[in-house]
Amino acid sequence: MSMLTVENAHTYYGNIHALKGINITIEKGEIVTLIGGNGAGKTTTLRTISGLLKPREGDITYEDESLLKYKAHEIVYKGISMVPEGRGVFARLTVTENLEMGAYSLSNKQDMGNNMERVFNLFPRLKERRSQLAGTLSGGEQQMLATGRALMADPRLLLMDEPSMGLAPVLVELIFETIEQINKTGVTILLVEQNALMALSIAHRGYVLQTGEIVISDTAQNLKDNPTVQKAYLGME
Amino acid sequence: MKKENFLWNSIKTGMLGGSIALFICLIGMTEVFSKRDVIEKVITLGQFVLLATSVMTGLIASRQTSQLVGENRSLHRLTAGLVAGLMTGVVLALFVLAGDKVNIRAVFLNATPGLYNILTFEKGVSGVWVLPVISAVSGLIGAAFLLLPQAAQKPLTQATLFLFFMALFSGLFRVVLINQGTNWEKIAKYLYGQTGVTSEGALIFFFAVVIISVLWSWRGQSVKTSVAHLPKGGKLTLRLLAFAAIGYVALGLPQVSGPFIAQVIVTVALFILMGLGLNITLGFAGLLDLGFVAFYAIGAYTVGLLTSYGPFGLQHISFWAAVPIAVLVAMAAGFVLGLPVLGVRGDYLAIATLGFGEIVRLLAGSDFLAKYFGGPQGVIGIQKPCLGVLEPFVKIDVPRVCNGIELGKPQDIYYVAVAAALLIAFVAWRLRESRLGRAWMAIREDEDVAEALGVNLIQTKLLAYMLGAAMAGLGGAIFATLIGSIFASSMQLIVSINVVSLIIVGGMGSIPGVIVGAIALIGLPELLREVSEFRYLLYGMTLIIMMLSKPEGLWPSQAAKRELHHVEASTEAEL
Ligand SMILES: Nc1ncnc2c1ncn2[C@@H]1O[C@H](COP(=O)(O)OP(=O)(O)O)[C@@H](O)[C@H]1O
Ligand SMILES: [Mg+2]
Numbered sequence: 001m002s003m004l005t006v007e008n009a010h011t012y013y014g015n016i017h018a019l020k021g022i023n024i025t026i027e028k029g030e031i032v033t034l035i036g037g038n039g040a041g042k043t044t045t046l047r048t049i050s051g052l053l054k055p056r057e058g059d060i061t062y063e064d065e066s067l068l069k070y071k072a073h074e075i076v077y078k079g080i081s082m083v084p085e086g087r088g089v090f091a092r093l094t095v096t097e098n099l100e101m102g103a104y105s106l107s108n109k110q111d112m113g114n115n116m117e118r119v120f121n122l123f124p125r126l127k128e129r130r131s132q133l134a135g136t137l138s139g140g141e142q143q144m145l146a147t148g149r150a151l152m153a154d155p156r157l158l159l160m161d162e163p164s165m166g167l168a169p170v171l172v173e174l175i176f177e178t179i180e181q182i183n184k185t186g187v188t189i190l191l192v193e194q195n196a197l198m199a200l201s202i203a204h205r206g207y208v209l210q211t212g213e214i215v216i217s218d219t220a221q222n223l224k225d226n227p228t229v230q231k232a233y234l235g236m237e
Numbered sequence: 238m239k240k241e242n243f244l245w246n247s248i249k250t251g252m253l254g255g256s257i258a259l260f261i262c263l264i265g266m267t268e269v270f271s272k273r274d275v276i277e278k279v280i281t282l283g284q285f286v287l288l289a290t291s292v293m294t295g296l297i298a299s300r301q302t303s304q305l306v307g308e309n310r311s312l313h314r315l316t317a318g319l320v321a322g323l324m325t326g327v328v329l330a331l332f333v334l335a336g337d338k339v340n341i342r343a344v345f346l347n348a349t350p351g352l353y354n355i356l357t358f359e360k361g362v363s364g365v366w367v368l369p370v371i372s373a374v375s376g377l378i379g380a381a382f383l384l385l386p387q388a389a390q391k392p393l394t395q396a397t398l399f400l401f402f403m404a405l406f407s408g409l410f411r412v413v414l415i416n417q418g419t420n421w422e423k424i425a426k427y428l429y430g431q432t433g434v435t436s437e438g439a440l441i442f443f444f445a446v447v448i449i450s451v452l453w454s455w456r457g458q459s460v461k462t463s464v465a466h467l468p469k470g471g472k473l474t475l476r477l478l479a480f481a482a483i484g485y486v487a488l489g490l491p492q493v494s495g496p497f498i499a500q501v502i503v504t505v506a507l508f509i510l511m512g513l514g515l516n517i518t519l520g521f522a523g524l525l526d527l528g529f530v531a532f533y534a535i536g537a538y539t540v541g542l543l544t545s546y547g548p549f550g551l552q553h554i555s556f557w558a559a560v561p562i563a564v565l566v567a568m569a570a571g572f573v574l575g576l577p578v579l580g581v582r583g584d585y586l587a588i589a590t591l592g593f594g595e596i597v598r599l600l601a602g603s604d605f606l607a608k609y610f611g612g613p614q615g616v617i618g619i620q621k622p623c624l625g626v627l628e629p630f631v632k633i634d635v636p637r638v639c640n641g642i643e644l645g646k647p648q649d650i651y652y653v654a655v656a657a658a659l660l661i662a663f664v665a666w667r668l669r670e671s672r673l674g675r676a677w678m679a680i681r682e683d684e685d686v687a688e689a690l691g692v693n694l695i696q697t698k699l700l701a702y703m704l705g706a707a708m709a710g711l712g713g714a715i716f717a718t719l720i721g722s723i724f725a726s727s728m729q730l731i732v733s734i735n736v737v738s739l740i741i742v743g744g745m746g747s748i749p750g751v752i753v754g755a756i757a758l759i760g761l762p763e764l765l766r767e768v769s770e771f772r773y774l775l776y777g778m779t780l781i782i783m784m785l786s787k788p789e790g791l792w793p794s795q796a797a798k799r800e801l802h803h804v805e806a807s808t809e810a811e812l
Binding site: 076 | 682
């Protein structure tokens with residue numbers, strides 16, 4: 001049984017039909033990427049999985065259980081964390097306070113300390129800046145913080161929304177290395193990206209989303225070789 | 238800027254300054270302020286405000302010439318100030334001349350003969366030239382001030398502001414000093430007159446501040462370093478001493494200030510209390526609640542109905558027993574009002590809560606519910622708190638005499654309010670550092686992210702709203718016993734606005750900021766009865782100036798300070 005199954009999900013913003021019946025499956029331990037242009041519905045997909053939006057039709061199954069009966073704030077207790085689009089760090093809280101908020105769903109103080117240690121090992125940069133306000137961090141550091149904050153909750157499934165957005169190429173490289181590293185510790189990852197080349201280079205499988213519909217789904221390697229994908233998303237002729 | 242242009246520019250600035258001065262005159266401020274002195278027999282508050290306008294105009298005009306270069310630069314700058322100051326005076330003089338010919342008062346009610354007298358220094362139309370001359374000199378002073386070295390500017394500014402402050406509150410300081418005994422009385426009368434400081438006092442205040450300021454800029458840094466190098470114990474002692482001094486003044490002031498000022502101080506204490514409450518809702522959780530007064534009213538009415546001997550009293554229980562009930566009722570009301578509206582965001586929440594505030598006031602004052610709440614007549618005969626050993630906490634039917642110490646005077650209630658404020662400040666401080674406090678701040682920063690991290694939005698917001706309501710209820714409860722009667726008409730929207738403003742002025746989310754804000758926005762205008770007429774004008778100005786120049790507030794929380802002024806060095810380059 002797959003870890004997560006999105007089945008024929010239709011999500012609306014009022015009358016706007018943003019997701020038109022998409023199907024996605026994610027196996028345990030995978031990195032799955034969801035690529036697509038601006039406004040394709042990538043963010044909407046992640047928000048639907050994490051419960052911030054409810055699909056009007058369809059179902060989402062996670063570890064043999066439908067997620068639809070849970071409220072957004074309960075989903076994190078199931079082991080799903082999100083790194084939101086544009087990082088969404090708490091600007092007027094310090095780095096440490098941001099990370100503590102990440103562990104809001106943990107009941108055990110001990111776990112929080114351990115997780116914080118782990119995050120600091122993954123991003124030593126954050127440790128140096130731990131008493132700095134998150135709003136004063138650079139873009140790359142904010143991305144690290146948002147990722148670290150999501151990891152604080154001990155997720156089994158991590159949803160990442162365009163982590164490379166607005167970062168310099170060196171940093172993008174670094175972030176993607178970290179994503180692979182996180183995946184190696186046993187965290188399953190759904191990675192949303194516009195930077196298709198980078199995403200496909202670390203992912204196992206991928207989906208291409210276009211105006212609310214999945215148009216192609218294949219292994220990462222096949223997607224890289226797919227002429228349509230190459231033309232539309234990899235900038236090749 | 239070209240050289241030919243700078244004169245024209247100064248004239249324009251001067252006319253703008255003159256328009257502001259004219260505005261001050263036409264809203265009646267000048268005349269009202271002329272009843273007060275800054276320095277007795279030398280300069281009235283009204284004159285001071287007009288002169289200050291000229292000085293500022295001269296200063297600004299002079300600063301605008303800063304691009305000018307060349308050997309005559311200083312001369313140009315002085316000329317600019319002189320011209321601008323002159324123009325300010327000329328605008329007022331033209332107004333006087335026009336007023337001599339046509340009846341301006343038909344449109345502007347405040348263009349009274351009294352105002353013309355002030356502007357012509359009681360000389361009639363023949364004295365119309367005096368003001369432009371004085372204004373020109375003021376403008377020149379403003380320009381000359383800019384030519385001074387920085388080291389001289391600072392002490393002069395500080396001394397002038399201090400003198401002004403001393404003069405504004407001369408009544409308060411005088412009364413306090415006089416109540417200290419005969420020796421002090423002599424000092425008080427030497428320094429302060431009936432309506433302002435004396436000439437001698439002015440000189441003493443001015444030069445004392447100049448000297449202290451100069452000394453401080455000379456030795457201050459080394460004092461700071463030696464304090465910073467004190468051992469931990471020494472620093473703690475210093476801090477405790479400072480707290481003790483503040484505490485001594487705060488607790489002793491109402492005893493020596495007389496009943497009027499005591500009443501003002503209690504009002505300030507009540508607003509501090511409410512400010513601390515709203516600081517949780519607004520400062521911590523970021524929920525703009527404009528109906529705060531509703532909970533204040535609910536707290537007040539609960540205590541009123543439970544303790545009053547008047548016609549609407551339900552139970553004559555003691556004040557002390559009624560207070561916790563009032564707090565709980567306010568909290569319950571917060572729950573009932575909060576549940577439906579906390580789902581809506583931002584601006585809509587402000588409108589919804591504003592509506593609630595009005596509904597509560599209208600219901601309490603309505604004829605429909607008059608048989609419960611007294612309608613427009615309100616609830617009267619509310620008990621004073623009694624410190625007695627045998628104070629019964631149960632209902633009794635006969636009017637009860639207090640066989641202990643009755644806390645009847647405003648000074649007495651003040652201590653009740655201070656105790657309550659301390660308690661609430663402590664609770665707020667503990668909450669801020671708690672898991673709940675963190676969740677509030679996360680919601681304030683980004684609701685969606687907070688929710689995705691596991692924060693139950695409705696529940697957490699509701700708690701912030703209810704705790705804020707509870708504290709407002711406590712404020713209302715103390716207010717009820719302080720005044721002894723409550724009327725729906727005193728539960729106006731403006732109370733809510735005052736509380737929001739004092740939080741903004743003090744510094745959003747900062748606990749000491751609430752205290753500073755309440756003193757600045759509630760205390761000062763109450764003490765200056767001349768000012769109270771223009772209170773909301775000055776409020777608006779203060780808020781705008783604060784937003785532009787010090788958006789983090791007078792005493793900001795550490796975080797806001799760092800964020801807005803980048804005290805913490807930001808990162809090098811990207812990464
Ligand atoms: N809050 C919203 N209200 C209305 N429409 C929205 C909202 N958010 C997104 N949309 C619309 O839904 C579609 C998908 O958006 P989104 O999921 O943000 O795209 P992506 O993340 O792929 O760029 C777009 O057409 C967008 O305009
Ligand atoms: Mg998006």
